[in-house]
Amino acid sequence: MRLFIREHALLLAVQLMQFAAILSIYWLDGYRDLPTALYAVFIGSFFLGCYLIYQYFSRRRYYDRLSRPLETLDESFQTLEDKPVSKALEQLLHSQYRHYQQQLTAVKLQQEQHLTFIDQWVHQMKTPLSVIELTVQNIDEPESASIREELELMRRGLHTVLYMARLRAFEQDFHIKPVLLPKLVSETVHDHKRLFIRNSIFPEVKVSSPGITAQSDEKWLFFMLSQLISNAIKYSAAADKTGSGQKVTISCYTRGRDAVIEVKDQGIGIPKSDHKRVFAPFFTGDNGRGLRESTGMGLYLTKEAADRLGHRLELESAVGEGTVIRIILTAQP
């Protein structure tokens, strides 16, 4: 409405000037009958008013469209009235929409290709890893152990890449089913045995009852817990170079209606100022910068996966004392 008024203000002004001009011509010519003059003005205004009202109501959607911002891209696809201006605007919006759609489709396709490529590449890299893993068994110590350790890092790195790629296609890549948490915890700890041994860190597994079950995706949960455990090992090892029996405690218990998996270390801890930021992508903090192979992606991926699976993460940490991270799931009775 306001747009319409602003649009036609000049027309009104011109019309009024016209009335004034015509009347003054008659006035100066000696024709002086005020009621008739006013009546003429009234008739003129009436036609003008009719015209404006028709104009406004027949193009109301057009003005409406122009004065309200687009909420979504799809809104630009609304049909307007069958009037020249409305038609033109409609066509303009449609063609713009089409261009954007084309670009979006192209970008999506590119991303899709990239994703497929990464996925394939990661799987291809596993064969050389297997070859090295098998070959290294014929090499003497201590080189053999050192190479195996690097292999382990590569394997973990590849996994992170794979899961980063999978995160983008998350909707097609998860199956929620009841997961037996104690079993998952012990499998994950077992998977990290080499890392534990290399860093002389003791895993301690505490399970309050062997039947704790929660709805989740096993693969993602395994990945999340893996990230937490390998972080715990890294930060414990960084806190204590003497290697005298640091412990990482992985516990699984219920808390009210929640099931909790908790990873607790006695490592270097995370400064208060970083608590909010540890889950941000590419965040490595001072801790990460002092360590190798820190991409800052592990915790970010863990957080993203937790959000999508509907789990919560809790973090408690103090510098020099250690860190506790919990994954909170909804327990199944």
Add this chain to the structure above:
Amino acid sequence: MSRILIVEDDPKIADLLLSAIEKYGYEGVRTRDFRLVLQEFEQVRPDLVLLDVNLPSYDGYYWCRQIRNVSTCPVLFISARDGEMDQIRALENGGDDYITKPFHSGIVLAKIHSHLRRAYGEYAAKRGELMLEKAGLTLYLERLELQYGQAAVSLTRKEADLTESLMERYPRVASREALLEKLWDPEAFVDENTLNVNIARVRKKFQELGLEDAVLTIRGSGYRLNPSWTEAKP
């Protein structure tokens, strides 16, 4: 002597699998022509098949179905894909087990052995019992027994594991880390002391066989089997 057919298109992996298998007294055969897997299977008549999923012509699933038409022998899939769907497909197409890359030869051997035993019973296990021979010693991994000449001692699980690692690595050093890994028990964490105690026990077992100084400590890296008895008897 159980015969194992290896259908794997990566030549290095196939070779490494072959040497790992032969170390434990099995006979391994590699596939040469991947278009004729079924023919080779019928020629070789193996007791077990290791089958890669990604092959140059057709895939592992296809060949598994072909093999299933003529035989019930155990088929173990090897693949880089670790998705649930891949594993389900493998089992639905007649596979018995699924090993994901990157794998460790120990895992492959343990699975081969358990499937052979399940498929052919104890008789077969006896026929091709999992055993390791090095420097006149024979280690029976099922019976947990170590034999030297006519003498034999029985070992505990942990002792057998350590002895196996030492014999496997000979003439190289078995690192402390590798031994700890071998002893790893998810229930009770194994520390350096556990290793020391068990090494001492293994040494005692060797002494019972009349073999002195059989296990050398290599400072800073680990332990090495020291078969002084083989040099004594030319």
